[in-house]
Amino acid sequence: MLAAGSLASTFEDHVGPAFERETDYRVHGEYHGSAALLRMVEDRTKHPDVVVSADATLLRDRLYGDHVDWDVEFASNSIGLCYNPSTLLGDRLESGVPWWEAARDADDGDLAIGDPELDPLGYRALMAFELAEQEHGVAGLRDDLAAAAYREPDEPQLLLGVETGARAGAVVYENMAADHDLPFVGFPDAYDFSDPGLADHYATATYTTSDGYVTRGRPILYAATVPSGADSPAAGRAFVDFLTDASVVLIEAGLAVAGGLPRSNASPPSGVDV
Numbered sequence: 001m002l003a004a005g006s007l008a009s010t011f012e013d014h015v016g017p018a019f020e021r022e023t024d025y026r027v028h029g030e031y032h033g034s035a036a037l038l039r040m041v042e043d044r045t046k047h048p049d050v051v052v053s054a055d056a057t058l059l060r061d062r063l064y065g066d067h068v069d070w071d072v073e074f075a076s077n078s079i080g081l082c083y084n085p086s087t088l089l090g091d092r093l094e095s096g097v098p099w100w101e102a103a104r105d106a107d108d109g110d111l112a113i114g115d116p117e118l119d120p121l122g123y124r125a126l127m128a129f130e131l132a133e134q135e136h137g138v139a140g141l142r143d144d145l146a147a148a149a150y151r152e153p154d155e156p157q158l159l160l161g162v163e164t165g166a167r168a169g170a171v172v173y174e175n176m177a178a179d180h181d182l183p184f185v186g187f188p189d190a191y192d193f194s195d196p197g198l199a200d201h202y203a204t205a206t207y208t209t210s211d212g213y214v215t216r217g218r219p220i221l222y223a224a225t226v227p228s229g230a231d232s233p234a235a236g237r238a239f240v241d242f243l244t245d246a247s248v249v250l251i252e253a254g255l256a257v258a259g260g261l262p263r264s265n266a267s268p269p270s271g272v273d274v
Contacts, residue, residue, distance in 0.1 A: 005155025033119025175254030
């Protein structure tokens with residue numbers, strides 16, 4: 001399985017073991033930023049049985065046509081700021097300073113974000129900065145935060161610096177902070193990408209990658225599929241089908257399952273019931 005780095009603990013500690021208890025399959029996961037892992041499938045350098053993206057639209061834009069023709073949306077999430085309470089940033093947050101003010105005053109590199117070229121979490125952080133600038137009426141906030149932030153190329157490592165104190169904080173998904181037992185300041189609905197009713201508002205923020213792909217802000221939706229080059233497609237379909245009925249496990253892992261989830265895009269094959 002190639003899966004979004006934000007799901008590493010979710011799949012390794014929760015979903016994978018539950019799936020293995022119910023089937024004869026074993027889960028072997030490899031975790032990267034979703035843009036990076038989708039390129040591996042596009043380039044055919046990897047042939048996973050399952051692909052799981054933290055951005056359903058990105059998966060469709062990158063893989064539909066040559067590699068897949070269906071997917072299942074199975075969970076959602078929100079973003080915010082996790083922090084190390086032993087740092088100056090953490091101390092200011094715990095004293096009630098607004099996150100954007102504390103982050104703007106922090107030293108360069110104190111705040112980490114994902115690499116937006118590799119990871120939807122990275123470009124969502126930049127979009128959140130843009131929407132926060134509008135929401136709070138602070139001119140230059142997006143550019144200031146973007147310029148000062150350290151960009152972590154390996155999403156699963158994003159929180160390591162916060163845990164050790166090498167980074168004071170990081171923009172992460174809510175489940176990631178819970179996985180690592182780190183304090184978390186959730187962003188408002190206006191820029192946490194959790195509310196389907198704010199889809200048009202989120203879409204006013206954009207990011208363009210170095211290869212020209214333009215992505216717009218949208219509610220966070222995780223999507224899973226089985227690519228045409230899978231070595232064991234039956235195993236992949238079994239895992240995706242399990243995700244469609246795993247809401248209890250997913251919620252226990254810190255994800256959200258609401259708003260009509262799970263649901264399919266296009267027509268899943270036999271063995272995947274949504």
